Amino acid sequence: MGAVDATDQDMEPYNAARKSYAWFKKVGIHVLQRMVLNAKVLYSVTNKRKVDMKDFTLQLCDEILAKHLSDYTAMRDQHKNAKRQKLSEPSTSRLAGHDLVRSEQNTRRRCWVCYNIEKKRSIFTYKCCIGCKNRIPLCSLDHFTYYHDNL
Numbered sequence: 524m525g526a527v528d529a530t531d532q533d534m535e536p537y538n539a540a541r542k543s544y545a546w547f548k549k550v551g552i553h554v555l556q557r558m559v560l561n562a563k564v565l566y567s568v569t570n571k572r573k574v575d576m577k578d579f580t581l582q583l584c585d586e587i588l589a590k591h592l593s594d595y596t597a598m599r600d601q602h603k604n605a606k607r608q609k610l611s612e613p614s615t616s617r618l619a620g621h622d623l624v625r626s627e628q629n630t631r632r633r634c635w636v637c638y639n640i641e642k643k644r645s646i647f648t649y650k651c652c653i654g655c656k657n658r659i660p661l662c663s664l665d666h667f668t669y670y671h672d673n674l
């Protein structure tokens with residue numbers, strides 16, 4: 524498989540071109556995504572480690588906002604704390620021992636919620652719940668919460 528195929532595949536799950544924007548927006552978004560992808564490739568090569576496209580994009584947004592928006596860091600921390608409180612409030616005992624962690628195995632697995640609930644086949648993650656049987660793979664705090672609240 525050529526390098527071009529691999530990078531296109533990398534962008535595919537988050538490909539805005541599939542959404543129904545006007546064509547010129549698609550072009551603009553595609554150029555932006557391509558820039559992010561290029562940055563990701565450079566980052567991976569210089570740091571000699573593979574990074575997830577979604578994680579990289581989120582981290583990038585985070586750092587750009589923190590740099591250019593003065594209240595951003597405070598807002599973000601407030602939001603994070605509120606989210607964490609929400610997560611630990613209702614069912615602390617049931618969630619004892621459960622936590623979203625990066626799996627020690629260096630393989631990505633399909634997020635359980637993305638795959639079974641949202642029917643997205645292409646979302647892979649290193650993250651999983653340390654407390655669940657088989658260390659259920661879950662891609663985000665939202666899906667961690669969803670999984671433990673609904674199942």
Ligand SMILES: [Zn+2]
Pocket residue numbers: 634635636637638646661662663666
């Ligand atoms: Zn997910």
Ligand SMILES: [Zn+2]
Pocket residue numbers: 621622652653654655671
């Ligand atoms: Zn769990």
